Amino acid sequence: xxxxxxxxxxxxxxxxxxxxxxxxxxxxxxxxxxxxxxxxxxxxxxxxxxxxxxxxxxxxxxxxxxxxxxxxxxxxxxxxxxxxxxxxxxxxxxxxxxxxxxxxxxxx
Numbered sequence: 001x002x003x004x005x006x007x008x009x010x011x012x013x014x015x016x017x018x019x020x021x022x023x024x025x026x027x028x029x030x031x032x033x034x035x036x037x038x039x040x041x042x043x044x045x046x047x048x049x050x051x052x053x054x055x056x057x058x059x060x061x062x063x064x065x066x067x068x069x070x071x072x073x074x075x076x077x078x079x080x081x082x083x084x085x086x087x088x089x090x091x092x093x094x095x096x097x098x099x100x101x102x103x104x105x106x107x108x
Contacts, residue, residue: 001087003094004106005061011039013103014061016094018087020080028078029086031065043101050101057097064090 005014014035021030035058044054060067069078072086091105098105 002108003090004108005094005097006104006106007039007043008102008104010104011042012036013039013043014058014094016061016064016090018083018090020083027080029068029080029083031068031086031090033062033064035062047101054101057100061093061097064093 001018003014003016003018004012006012014033016034017032019030020027040058044051047054068086072089073079091107094105097103
């Protein structure tokens with residue numbers, strides 16, 4: 001599943017893909033995040049009063065892969081059966097961002 005955060009002009013700021021990967025016959029959940037630097041920079045420049053919060057929140061998004069491995073699955077195996085739970089956590093984060101910064105959330 002791909003989760004997007006978009007601005008009011010429908011430009012994608014964040015493209016986050018969460019999927020089950022198979023490597024050496026082992027399955028696990030993986031996350032890939034791409035932040036469009038141009039759209040992000042325009043968004044940041046358009047909100048100078050929220051700059052510190054925006055930088056912090058988008059850093060959290062940029063580090064979602066680390067969050068998955070080092071926090072969500074800390075001390076246990078990365079279990080593909082928890083895929084929908086991970087998607088739920090991502091949806092909550094992205095939905096919170098839409099409310100906080102007047103962005104749009106789209107899934108594909």
